[in-house]
Amino acid sequence: METPLTARQAEILATIRSFLAETGRPPSRPELAKILGIASTNAIHKHLEALVRKGAIELEPHVARGIRLLEEAGLPLIGRVAAGSPMLAIENVMGRYPVDPSLFTPRADYLLQVSGLSMRDEGILDGDWIVVHRTSEARNGQIVVARVGNDVTVKRLKVRGSKAELIPANPDFQVLHLDLERDTLEIEGIAVGVIRNLMAGPPPSRGRRVSA
Amino acid sequence: METPLTARQAEILATIRSFLAETGRPPSRPELAKILGIASTNAIHKHLEALVRKGAIELEPHVARGIRLLEEAGLPLIGRVAAGSPMLAIENVMGRYPVDPSLFTPRADYLLQVSGLSMRDEGILDGDWIVVHRTSEARNGQIVVARVGNDVTVKRLKVRGSKAELIPANPDFQVLHLDLERDTLEIEGIAVGVIRNLMAGPPPSRGRRVSA
DNA sequence: AGGGATGGTGATAACTTGGTCACCATGGGT
DNA sequence: ACCCATGGTGACCAAGTTATCACCATCCCT
Numbered sequence: 001m002e003t004p005l006t007a008r009q010a011e012i013l014a015t016i017r018s019f020l021a022e023t024g025r026p027p028s029r030p031e032l033a034k035i036l037g038i039a040s041t042n043a044i045h046k047h048l049e050a051l052v053r054k055g056a057i058e059l060e061p062h063v064a065r066g067i068r069l070l071e072e073a074g075l076p077l078i079g080r081v082a083a084g085s086p087m088l089a090i091e092n093v094m095g096r097y098p099v100d101p102s103l104f105t106p107r108a109d110y111l112l113q114v115s116g117l118s119m120r121d122e123g124i125l126d127g128d129w130i131v132v133h134r135t136s137e138a139r140n141g142q143i144v145v146a147r148v149g150n151d152v153t154v155k156r157l158k159v160r161g162s163k164a165e166l167i168p169a170n171p172d173f174q175v176l177h178l179d180l181e182r183d184t185l186e187i188e189g190i191a192v193g194v195i196r197n198l199m200a201g202p203p204p205s206r207g208r209r210v211s212a
Numbered sequence: 213m214e215t216p217l218t219a220r221q222a223e224i225l226a227t228i229r230s231f232l233a234e235t236g237r238p239p240s241r242p243e244l245a246k247i248l249g250i251a252s253t254n255a256i257h258k259h260l261e262a263l264v265r266k267g268a269i270e271l272e273p274h275v276a277r278g279i280r281l282l283e284e285a286g287l288p289l290i291g292r293v294a295a296g297s298p299m300l301a302i303e304n305v306m307g308r309y310p311v312d313p314s315l316f317t318p319r320a321d322y323l324l325q326v327s328g329l330s331m332r333d334e335g336i337l338d339g340d341w342i343v344v345h346r347t348s349e350a351r352n353g354q355i356v357v358a359r360v361g362n363d364v365t366v367k368r369l370k371v372r373g374s375k376a377e378l379i380p381a382n383p384d385f386q387v388l389h390l391d392l393e394r395d396t397l398e399i400e401g402i403a404v405g406v407i408r409n410l411m412a413g414p415p416p417s418r419g420r421r422v423s424a
Numbered sequence: 425a426g427g428g429a430t431g432g433t434g435a436t437a438a439c440t441t442g443g444t445c446a447c448c449a450t451g452g453g454t
Numbered sequence: 455a456c457c458c459a460t461g462g463t464g465a466c467c468a469a470g471t472t473a474t475c476a477c478c479a480t481c482c483c484t
Contacts, residue, residue: 008431023272024280026237028471040433045473047431060235064276064440064471068236100310105411123335123408131410143410196335196406198343198355199317220461240441252463257443259461276441276470 005054012036012047013056016067026067074098077111077129099131104192109134111195112145114154118168119143122156124194130154131193136186143191148176148183154191217266224248224259225268228279238279286310289323289341311343316404321346323407324357326366330380331355334368336406342366343405348398355403360388360395366403 005013015035019027029041029048038044048067051057060066079094088110101108112130122143124130130145138144144157146166155166155176164185166176178185217225227247231239241253241260250256260279263269272278291306300322313320324342334355336342342357350356356369358378367378367388376397378388390397 006430020236024232024238025277028276029473030471038432040435041472042434042474043432050430062439062472064240065237066472098312098315100312103310104409120335123332123337123340125335128335192409192411194406194408194410195315197316197404198406199404218460241443242441250462252465253442254444254464255462262460271442274442274469278442 005051005056009047009050009054009056012044013051016057017069020069026065028065072096075101075108075111075131077113079113099195104131104133106133106135106190106192108132108192109189112154118170118173119154121169124154124169125196127196127200129195129197130191131195132189133192134189136188138187138190145188145191147186147188148178152188157187217263217268221259221262221266221268224256225263228269229281232281238277240277284308287313287320287323287343289325291325311407316343316345318345318347318402318404320344320404321401324366330382330385331366333381336366336381337408339408339412341407341409342403343407344401345404346401348400350399350402357400357403359398359400360390364400369399 012032015032016027019031019035027035029044032044033039033041036044048057048059052059055070057070058068060068074096076088076093077095077097078088078092080092094113097111099108099111108131110132112132114124114128114130115126117126130143132145138157140158142157143154144166145152145154146157147153148166153166153176155168158165158167159180162180164178164180166178168175224244227244228239231243231247239247241256244256245251245253248256260269260271264271267282269282270280272280286308288300288305289307289309290300290304292304306325309323311320311323320343322344324344326336326340326342327338329338342355344357350369352370354369355366356378357364357366358369359365360378365378365388367380370377370379371392374392376390376392378390378397380387
């Protein structure tokens, strides 16, 4: 979305989305007008034109229900995270994959490819995708995606008072001890799932990836 | 689908499916007629009525593009497999989940919930879902879903001549040796992926499940 | 004070689409 | 030889739908 949508336009877009999810077909202008409590289909028409201008939808001219949503489908897969860059920065996105966010709870927001074996004993292996729910709140014992300085890491979290521990699931790796009054610990999200592609083998882990 | 579709009806259905995938909206009758090289929209109309009778689609009356596909979405999750019953028998299906078959290669056909830790060192844990591609052909070294007698099991396959081995990934479990001239080994499919729901914990593995 | 984007009413013309009728051809089953 | 389901052509109307006109109100910005 190049230009930000107004509140009303976002409402129209959300209505289109839910209509599509419920009925399996895009709404017509009269249908949209009825749902939104608008008397004239022309108001809808102009809203749709605004959404086209702002790149949110496409309209097929002279075609009934010719509305196409232009959102990117699927979840972004995050590979190596450039130092200091926000997790979802374009440079970190390796692609989008058709994973249904509602398959996991809480809702999945993105995928994070793991490198290394520090969570091996939790069944998280090199190259696996962690399914991440974006949140800054995590509870003790949850597997979190954390940012410590410039590094992004996946570990089990344990907090007691001002002391925090990031605990690997592999005796070969060391627990990371943090003093919250001195060190910065940012929670990027919590791991809600794992996806492994067993036949993806060929390119065996090229490039630095987020260390688990 | 209660009644089997004719070849032509299946073709119509496939056309609707691909039109929907490409444009995001169901086709109108004239559009279908044009794609299929049919001159009269009435032929389409009668085909659609046939598809409704056979339970393949629903039609919203007096609504443009009011075609709804009635296929079950997502992949079936197979839990415990009743002795001797085919893998996909209704009694074995615990539900359907929105997993995109094309996310894995070769294409995913169903999900199989694993019980036990016999594949622990491959990062396959108790309760994980194995993503399975249905095939009777497997190559050496692949993780297969195999039926030995009445048991369904997930193991790594190794065949040499008439001898076969089903190898667990956990030293606490034993390799299963088979003589193909005496024992029956049916390959149900190969594992192409793993999905783990980290927050699904609550019901800790109730009921017998397919042993890995 | 004026201009422009946004959000809306009401009406109309033109086109798209669904529903239906009459009629025809083919193949399988009785 | 007959019936019947399937598959198709051609034509028509009613309803659904898109597109466009004139006109109005509010808010923000210069």
